[in-house]
Amino acid sequence: MKVFSKPTKGVLGLWFGLRRRQKFILQWVLGLLLGFFIYKYLGVHIVNIPGFDTVWDLGIWYIPFSAFVIVAFSNAFNITDGLDGLSTGLLLICLGVFEIIAIGNLDTPLLFFISLWAGALFAFLYFNVWPARIFLGDAGALSFGAMLAVIGLITGKILALVVVGGIFVIEATTSLIQILGWKYLKRPIFPLAPIHHTFLARGWKEPKIVIRAWILGLLLGVFGLWLATM
Structure with a gap:
């Protein structure tokens, strides 16, 4: 069954036809454009x-x-999106925190946007939990991570963003450390990276890893919300 229109196929074909370095450069270009918009028009x-x-x-x-934050979270989210429901559930926790922040800031447009996005994500999560029937893919994961970063930037809660999205940061950091280990030490630092693959290799079932990540994400969300109110 065909699920993409011709324009969508063209966009996806262009993206998947790019090399890794070209994709990274494109992410930075888009990140700089978003950063310019936030700086110039949102002040x-x-x-x-x-x-x-x-x-x-x-x-x-x-x-x-801001471009660095956007690119970093975009890729961190994409790296985390390796288990059924993992990244989507964590994103919902993050959005819940920023929804509370938006309420405190009386930011009605942002609150409305987050609420719509969260509502759509709940419907998506129903089919994305193990065993998943639908997936985000690179295009969805990269854009979702970037949008989460933009929300953190426009609310001015960068540190809270890093804490609330701590699982994304951990996943990306373990992948980076693994790459550096292979490059400079000629050996892996972790059995597998990102870190959720290490737990899989140790025999943990996928739902067990995801649920525990959600629990840790909730704890980080509470801590991040506390930081945001300081």
Whole structure:
């Protein structure tokens, strides 16, 4: 059964026809464009560090900074999207936290957007949990990670974003460490990377890994929400 229209096939064909380096460059270009939009039209250019009463005004440098955050979370989400329901459930936790933040900021448009996105994700998760019948794929995972980063940027809660999305950060970090281990030490640091593959190799069942990741994600969400209110 054909599920994609011809324009969609063209976009997907273009993406999958690119090499890894070309995809990475394209991500940075899009990240810089989004960063410019956030800086120029939304007027966001500061980074708040909760608990230290510190505010960094990055000025024009906010554009590459935001691009880095977008590209990093985009790829981190894509790396995490390796088990049925894992990334989607974690994303819903993150959106729940930022929905509360949006309510506190009286940001009705953002609240409306997050609510619509979360509602669609709940329907998607029903079919994405183990054994999954539908999947995000690279295009969906990369765009979802980027959008989560944008939400964190426009709310000004960068540190909260890193904490709430801590599982995404851990997954990406273990993959990066594994790559560096092979490149410089000529050996792996972990049995497998990202880290959820290590648990699979140790005999953990997929639903067990996912549910425990969700539990840890909830704990990180509570901590991140506390940071956001400081």
